[in-house]
Amino acid sequence: MVEPLKKKHIPKTLSEAMALHEAGQITEAEHLYQRILGADPKDANALLNLSTLHSQRGEYAEAEALIKRLLTSQPKMAYAHFALGNVLGKAGRHAESAASYARASALEPTNPTAHFNRGITLDAMGDYAQALESYERAAALQPSNVQAQLNRANNLYRLQRYEEALDACNAIIALDPKLPLAYTSRGNVYGALEKRAEALADYNQAIALDPTLAVAHNNRGNFMDKEKDHAEVLASYARAIELDPQYVDAHLNHAAALNRGERYEEAIEGCNRALALRPNVALAYDTRGSALVGLKRYAEALADYDQALALQPTIKTTPWNKAVLTLLLGDLEQGLRLYESRWETEFQRDDVRHFEQPLWLGDTSLEGKTLFIHPEQGYGDFIQMSRYFPLLVAKGATVIAETPDALIPLLTTSFPDPAIRFIAHGSMPDQFDLQCPIMSLPLAMGTTLATIPAPAPYLRVPEARQAQWNERLGAKTRLRVGLVWSGAKIHTNDAKRSTPLATLAPLLQLPFEFHSLQREVRDSDMPNYTSLIDHRDQLQDFADTAALVDAMDIVISVDTSVAHLAGGLAKPCWILLPNMPDYRWLLERSDSPWYPTARLFRQPQPHDWPNTIAHVIEALQEFNPRES
Secondary structure (H helix, E strand, C coil), X not given: CCCCCCHHHHHHHHHHHHHHHHCCCHHHHHHHHHHHHHHCCCXXXXXXXXXXXXXXXXXXXXXXXXXXXXXXXXXXXXXXXXXXXXXXXXXXXXXXXXXXXXXXXXXXXXXXXXXXHHHHHHXXXXXXXXXXXXXXXXXXXXXXXXXXXXXXXXXXXXXXXXXXXXXXXXXXXXXXXXXXXXXXXXXXXHHHCCCHHHHHHHXXXXXXXXXXXXXXHHHHHHHHHHCCCHHHHHHHHHHHHHHCCCCHHHHHHHHHHHHHCCCHHHHHHHHHHHHHHCCCCHHHHHHHHHHHHHCCCHHHHHHHHHHXXXXXXXXXXXXXXXXXXXXXCCCHHHHHHHHHHHHHCCCCHHHCCCCCCCECXXXXXXXXXXXXXXXXXXXXXXXXXXXXXXXXXXXXXXXXXXXXXXXXXXXXXXXXXXXXXXXXXXXXXXXXXXXXXXXXXXXXXXXXXXXXXXXXXXXXXXXXXXXXXXXXXXXXXXXXXXXXXXXXXXXXXXXXXXXXXXXXXXXXXXXXXXXXXXXXXXXXXHHHHCCCECCHHHCCCHHHHHHHHXXXXXXXXXXXXXXXXXXXXXXXXXEEECCCCCHHHCCCCCCCCCCCCEEEEECCCCCCHHHHHHHHHHHHHCXXXXXX
């Protein structure tokens, strides 16, 4: 039996225990701490040190209990609240951790470390504004704390206060021109300010000062990603991971870049490595979900998206990713609700518009109300959703639609009802009661796969335009085929949806009359363009394009606005789709519930346009416009 420790021996025993603890002899140190507490259950040093020991083992509940035991007897001990904040932070209980640091600071306002640690905890919670305040207090109390100054600059950047962030970084660099992290932070700011050359120079400077700085390579990868230099992106992330295999963010960034390069199996491996390091990181599930979509493992992708949302309900990207997938799978009821998350995405967050009038999503009566429809996304989207305008009038609404100028002549003819009015893009009606973005109309109207309104046609060509084009084209002697092979280069999915005109060369050998329906032709397509009849100079707006489309026997188009135009005119329209199509074309089927006269030709494998065109050629040789 061990003789009980006497109080007079506590100081010597504590010194021995701390020496053992520091030497890594944890079991022996724990035994001595327990002996001290046997002699004095309220000994602050033994309680705190034993708590630290349990925390080092990952035994956070035991560590927390010991500190709270100390606080029972010494509730105003600032360091005990600080220590509790440390334990709770390690346990991932960030809100409680921040509260403990706040109590420590209230009791000892001049302790810079409590403010600094509270900032780190608030960062983990995504509360960058309060974290900024904590870093500013820490830096004011301890000007030599460069990390506090750097964290302050980083949070100014996160809060999009870029000019202030730039000043903060410049101040740090002026004090220490050889601090690599300061250049990394300033590079981020320069990137946000669209100062591309300066951003890249700063990342390169950080790497020159410290080639082993993983975060500099990671951030350089983020920057190069915006520059669309895919090989450099992957190389930067790979180098960051090589330098720091535990770097979770680098693994996730690398996986996301692999997704964009359609290297989905490798992306999944990267996400799995990130999850092995940090099992509860929501972004890993979101990124892996996108890779699984690329592999067409849809059920697994949905499970990953749901897990991401369970772990982090405020995550921005996952609701949108899940929306697109559920819509692609034909679940419009759930998908359209989730589609409202588009305003939180990088894709559309800058397009949010604010009105005094309420947003209408179908929840109130339209009887006697004026509904303002405002545009978003592209021409094709507006054409597709304009079918809802008469249905809104049938519900008692007066519709005022802010409309892309190139569509106004066509839509004014197509919807002559005086209760539907089209106004120029950028203008506002004098008075209205409710407002709705045009891509929210399917949700507001309760659209399901079975109830998609698909009147054929719902667009009409102005008679004068049709007469002009009939005169221009003259008498028809052969089958007239209208072609669209590429859309706008700025479209996020252009590389997949567009194809070089050379790909259509076998099609152009058929004994038909091929007309270009495009206003813009890329330089790389010009050598093959002479095979087509050119109308670029005559296509002034969509009324002209509609008249030309209507004069065709059939339209063959990639997924662009002309496909929607032809569908709205009920013209036979064959739509060429990439292997992973836009959500509105659904999966596998060769028809479209949106356009009864459309026929879908899908790539059998990613980027396999030649086989897709071969199927089109076979079908076109059998096409009879009188039967369509």
